[in-house]
Every structure is written in C-alpha cells, then in structure tokens.
Amino acid sequence: MGRDLHELLTSLRVWDPETTELPVFDPAAAPGEPLALFTEWFAQAVAAGQAEPHTMSLATADADGTPDVRTVMLHGADADGWAFATHSGSRKGGQLAARPYAALGFYWPVQGRQIRLRGPVTPAPAREGQADLHARSTGALAAALTGGQSHVLGSVEELVRASEEAWERARREPDAPVPSWTLYRLQPQEAEFFQGDARRRHVRLRYRRTDGGWVRELLWP
Numbered sequence: 001m002g003r004d005l006h007e008l009l010t011s012l013r014v015w016d017p018e019t020t021e022l023p024v025f026d027p028a029a030a031p032g033e034p035l036a037l038f039t040e041w042f043a044q045a046v047a048a049g050q051a052e053p054h055t056m057s058l059a060t061a062d063a064d065g066t067p068d069v070r071t072v073m074l075h076g077a078d079a080d081g082w083a084f085a086t087h088s089g090s091r092k093g094g095q096l097a098a099r100p101y102a103a104l105g106f107y108w109p110v111q112g113r114q115i116r117l118r119g120p121v122t123p124a125p126a127r128e129g130q131a132d133l134h135a136r137s138t139g140a141l142a143a144a145l146t147g148g149q150s151h152v153l154g155s156v157e158e159l160v161r162a163s164e165e166a167w168e169r170a171r172r173e174p175d176a177p178v179p180s181w182t183l184y185r186l187q188p189q190e191a192e193f194f195q196g197d198a199r200r201r202h203v204r205l206r207y208r209r210t211d212g213g214w215v216r217e218l219l220w221p
C-alpha cells in the first residue's frame with residue numbers, strides 16, 4: 001500500500017546535506033544594487049548544477065486583488081527590468097492589463113537560495129517581443145502560434161490539430177508573427193535575497209528603491 005501524504009511530508013527535509021551545499025553569504029559585501037547580485041547568484045546557480053534556474057513563479061492579481069501564480073521563463077534581466085513573455089490574451093495577460101504589477105519568485109534549492117522581486121510591469125514594444133520570440137526555438141514559436149492560452153479547450157484532439165498546424169507553420173515561416181505574444185518587463189521596487197543557513201539563521205537582504213537610490217536592509221528570518 002502507498003504511503004499517505006502526511007507520512008511522506010514528515011519524511012522530507014529541505015536542504016539535505018547530500019544534495020545541498022549552503023554557501024556563506026555576507027550581506028555587507030553585497031553589491032549596491034540588486035541586478036548585480038542577481039547576475040552573480042544566477043551564474044553561481046548554473047555552476048552549482050541547479051536544474052532550470054531560469055524558471056520562476058510569476059504572481060499577478062485580478063482587478064479585485066485576488067492573487068494568482070504560475071511558472072514562466074526568465075528571458076533576461078537588465079537595467080530595464082526582469083523580462084518574461086506570454087500571450088496578452090492569457091489570464092495573466094488580462095490581469096496585467098487590469099493591474100500592471102507583479103511579483104517574481106526564484107527558488108534554487110541546490111544552494112538554499114530564494115529571490116523575490118515585486119514592482120510594476122510594462123509591455124515591451126511589439127517588435128521587441130516578436131524579435132525575442134523569433135530568436136528562440138522552433139518549438140517556442142510553434143507553442144506561441146498554437147494560441148488560445150488560458151481559454152477552455154474542447155478536446156485534446158483540437159489541441160493536437162492546432163499544434164500540428166502551428167509546428168508546420170513555424171518550420172516553414174520562422175519569422176511568423178504572433179501578435180498576442182508579448183514581452184513584459186518587471187521593474188523591481190523591492191528585491192529580496194534569501195540565503196538558507198543550516199542553523200536556521202537565514203540571511204535575508206532586501207533592496208528597496210527610493211528617490212535617493214537603493215536602500216539595503218536585513219530582515220529577520
């Protein structure tokens with residue numbers, strides 16, 4: 001007989017020393033702005049063998065404030081913000097149109113690190129979004145061309161048909177436009193870097209944007 005959920009949960013631990021090496025993070029030595037620290041931690045996550053460190057949780061809210069969350073890919077991070085792409089007609093696209101604020105969450109368990117960012121979100125100009133899409137794989141273009149994201153699907157067969165057509169078109173026309181596909185950028189007002197510690201003295205460093213620049217502060221774990 002299978003183990004029940006509760007039994008499984010109590011058997012699990014975070015930061016198993018067999019798979020996790022918790023680095024020492026000295027917040028006093030951290031850069032003065034979050035992009036530099038994000039770039040450093042991202043490179044370290046890749047070097048440490050973290051699977052899919054470029055996936056992140058994207059939290060948005062309905063116009064009435066009801067929260068929502070899903071996973072998306074990070075397309076870039078620079079002075080213009082943290083970029084992701086999706087259909088403007090999807091549920092998240094509708095939420096961002098009504099309430100253009102979001103939060104991003106990264107969790108990299110190999111090093112016991114978490115990063116969260118929150119702030120306003122703006123769509124990039126259409127040609128930038130299309131160029132970003134066309135620089136990606138045929139599969140990414142086919143997925144975008146399939147369309148319909150977040151709408152009710154009548155049957156699996158319907159998806160298979162639409163996807164086959166989309167793959168064919170993506171192979172034939174690698175620059176096929178997908179007008180609803182949009183690159184968005186989140187410009188953080190706050191960014192928090194969390195480093196797990198075996199004795200549970202986790203380090204939390206928050207960057208807060210002010211008129212005078214970034215303010216850094218520690219938070220109780």
Ligand SMILES: Cc1cc2nc3c(=O)[nH]c(=O)nc-3n(C[C@H](O)[C@H](O)[C@H](O)COP(=O)(O)O)c2cc1C
Pocket residue numbers: 055068069070071072073074084085086087090091092093149150
């Ligand atoms: C690892 C992973 C990466 C994903 N990346 C994206 C992405 O970059 N863009 C996207 O629109 N959906 C992506 N998805 C699908 C979304 O999680 C979600 O199902 C979809 O965008 C619809 O979300 P919505 O109904 O809240 O708008 C990804 C899913 C997973 C599991």
